[in-house]
Amino acid sequence: MASTPLLITLATTLIGAGLIAYVFRNLGYNVLLGGVLGGVAGALGTLFFMLPVNFCMFAPDPEARYTIELADQIFGLIMIVLGLLMTLWPLRWWAIWWSRRNDPQYATQQVQQGLFKSRFLPFVFLAPTLIILALFLYYPSLDTFRLSTLLARLDSQRTAFVCVDNFTRLVNDTGYFGVVGTTLMISLAIVAIGLVLSLLIATMAYQPLKGARIYRTLLIWPYAISPAVAGIIFLLLFNPTGGIMNYFLNGLFGIKIGWLNDPAAAPWAVIVASVWKSMGFNVLFYIAGLQNVPKDLQEAAAIDGANAIQRFRHVVIPLLSPITFFLVITNITYAFFDTFGTIDYLTGGGPVGSTTTLMYQVYELGIVNKDLGKAAAQSIILFAMVIGLTIVQFRTQGRRVNYGA
Amino acid sequence: MEREQVTPVAAPAQATRAAVYRAPRQRPLWLPQRWYAHIILWIACAVIGFPLFYAMLVATQSQAEVFAYRFLPGTSFADNWNIVINNRHLHTYMINSVFIALAVTAGKTVLSLLSGLAFVYFRFPGKWIVFGFVLITLMMPTEILILALFRFVNSLGWGSTFTALIVPFLASATGTFLFRQHFSNIPAELSEAAQLDGATPLQFLIQVLVPISWNTIGALAVIQFVYVWNMYIWPVLIMRREEYQVVQQGLATLIGGDAALVFGPMMLGAVIASIPPVLVFVLLQKQFMSGFALARDK
């Protein structure tokens, strides 16, 4: 059906027009203007994702190199919805902002600095940053999208367009869900264990003790160790045949753990190495945060008869929530991406894939197996997960994080 | 009761007040104050330090000594040193890493200062769009894009050159935000005074802003230096010429997949390769903290 793309674009144009017209009506603006703007935005949102792939999931391939299934069409619909969100949501947001721009209640509270008067200079100052971001972050992102629709190998010149097969084949791939599970498990453990231990250590180290500076230095230095070196050092400790860890465990408890060849234990080897490496950073921030907890609050709680643990739970922890929030985000990023070097040296993703995270999988696919298309597709899913997590974090931040009174 | 606005990071002066709130308690004279904290910290430092301590011991041992689990310096330090430095030339990789880390750190600081200046001290059309453009890159980890980045950098003809390790990392959303936040908190009188004096924006940046921004610059420098020094997957992909390879790649030549895992040289290499970033981090600890404290104000 040659007209399917046209019908889809038309439908989304109407949806966009309707939604934005409704927004404009509520704001008391010209409904017709809203309709036109919304229609354009709706069409653009659809075309943003659909033009590059030529609506392939809604029409059979003339050369039959790929087949279209229900999963492909659902995926296409999701892309269209995402495209619409990308254009319509900012439009709605902008319209609302416009309506309130002169309302003092919503005026920006930013300190107004003395401004230099030039329209040209700021762009000169920003140009290097913007150009580099555009060339080395935005362009590769778009290229990753393009690659994800191809059958492409690192060692061959030819490529073939396969629509969204690289994505939809994952629906039936239980191995992939295993990798997602492994990633989430390892990341959760790194973040949770890392933060709890760091907070515990920080509550000791922030106090004005004799030698506090020395303690702090001795606690935080692993932050500067590279993930790869962490992998190398823990390879020495966890080695099944000569590792000191098992030597101790065997001597003390008579047990030996297959740190690197038991799928139940190997993730813990990665987690221990990663927590060790990242803890310094967390401790540093918690120490700073704890030093900042107002003492009058603690005192008030003490007068109320609260004991130390209660005080800590009900007063200190809530006050630390902005730092915790910040650390959760940096630790998730660390667990998702920076553990790569540790895993590469320590376990190589094994045994039985028990330490293969999404990032490691992308590397295995793209470099080791030289399958650029599938690696790109999985990169994009990983990308979507990062954005999703960030949005969830930002939305919960407003509700949970306690910034004091 | 009046409460102050709580900011995530410290004004250090408050720390000393903590002692006031401790109820006086009987303790034997030989026990230091807060002995429990000392014990826990001792244990924590020991546990955290053990992997590196053991790695240092192994760095001096021969393979047989490693398997004998001797907690004493071994006899093979000279042999291991010979392998690491004379055979595998780890120091040449380290020199490359120092150069790249310094170049990225310096370049990124300059570009971040400039964009911070533009965002805070200028009003220009499309500011929010430009700001959004920078903001979104916080969610684009380079790691996800490396395959496409690899192809693009090669197509520029930058494959296996220092340019490929430096230029893509010169722009930084983190740095831009750090300085934007920092500048926003500087009293407006400063820039007004500078304008009255007829200073150009660049003069203002260099003569006024930079001198009061050393902590932020230091914080950014620490992060960047450690980040670049520890970069692993990107150099592995892009840097094929041995004479330009970086330290994390040099370490890989000590591991040797096919060769037996000889732990002595491996650990010696790992320890040597860790000295510069650890040194930078420990020495600039204070700047690191206060730089972030300012950044996370408000």
Add this chain to the structure above:
Amino acid sequence: MFAKRLIALVVLAALLLALVPVAAQSPVDVKMWIAFTDNRLDWAQQKAAYFNTVFPQYNVTVEGYANYEELFNATALASEQGALPAIVQYFEVASQNALDSGYFKPIADALGDRTEVNGLAVNLDDFIGPVAAYYTIDGKFNSMPWNASSAIMFSNMNILKAAGVDTPPATWADVEATCEMVMAMDGAPEFCFTWPNHGWFFEQWLAQQNAVYANNDNGRADRATEVAFNNAAGVALLTWLRDMKDKGYLYYSGAQGGDSWATVDQAFQSQQTAMAVYSSSDTAIYTDTGRQNGYEVVASFMPYNQDAEGGWTGNLIGGASLWLVDGLSTEVEDGALTWLTWLNNTENAAEWHQITGYLPIRLSSVDLLNTDGWYDAIAANGPSQVWMDLQIVQDAQGSNWFEGNPNFRVAADQLAGSQQTAATAGALLGNFPGIRNIVTQAIDTMLLTDGADAQAILDAAVAEANVTLEEYNALNAE
């Protein structure tokens, strides 16, 4: 004004002219990438240094990569940058990829009808049978053979003898019986048997049972389009390995592919296992380490499945060869050919064999080692420090090499006794390195998953491998 410019121009021109002879004299750089970082890299670098003194017009440099897999990846990455060296070492299973990639030029084409380069005789007829057979495709040498090996077994005879076993076991059943005795004795080692989970050994054990790895006669008759290793031979192997592991005999480190070698070295050399199936490439290190640490190491044929039809059929050759990069300038190409020819001369082939355990790939080098005069011949050929430092070499001085060092003839004997079938020729297969990873993962799953079923695991691995092979062929087959 004009005069000044003129003088400046003349001076500049004179300077440029002065530079020309210098440029003409500076040696031609010939870079080689190999997949070793141990004493084999040292050896190659020492050889290159000597070569550069004999042929001052060339400057050969050798760079080492951690293992074959990493070098294979690095080559693909470097070709994207046009940053390939002159010579790359590719492992045997990458042959199809090497041919398809277009990175390389067949050695035979580069040589043309020359029988010598820079005064060195090429002598392609002098290579031993299995090597010549493996590296000639359609009757011509595509790459220069260098390190050729076979899979053999090393036994720690101190342990075996203590358990009452005098000769290394020959079959899987014998291995199991030996292990029963070893593990039952007082002071038993922690494990009895191990091997690196590298795809090569799976291929060897398949060939031993005369089972093919891929269709179209292992890809030798026509381009392979499907893999076939989920046959009875594959199932028998996985089942046996699992059985050995369940009985507590097998040590499996969990490392796969290129990372797996080192873990086996470590287990064997710390005497935590009595036997290790390994590559003959490390015969020198295994033998020498044993001698230094007071245990006797004996090499023997790779144990085979006694229940297979026809028993032992034969083993594969393994290792890697040196490929000449396409598109080099004539000087560089000639330099590369000169270096390759020199590196493979009789004395160097013999020396290389002695410091590693790789096959002496020249008939003339086998002959040389069978005389008493090999030491002086090698010593006159710019010997490497690695060779001079090796105790077993010094000890064997003045006598027939193989008689004093029987471990070093096991691989050659094993290949000589092998029947020539499609299975023992080894598979020629697109994306073979990628498919190897699928196989080692299957073995990994077999050994570490409760209630694993060998047939089901191999079926799944074959299905996965076939998808990647189909995609590879879609992009590469004519």
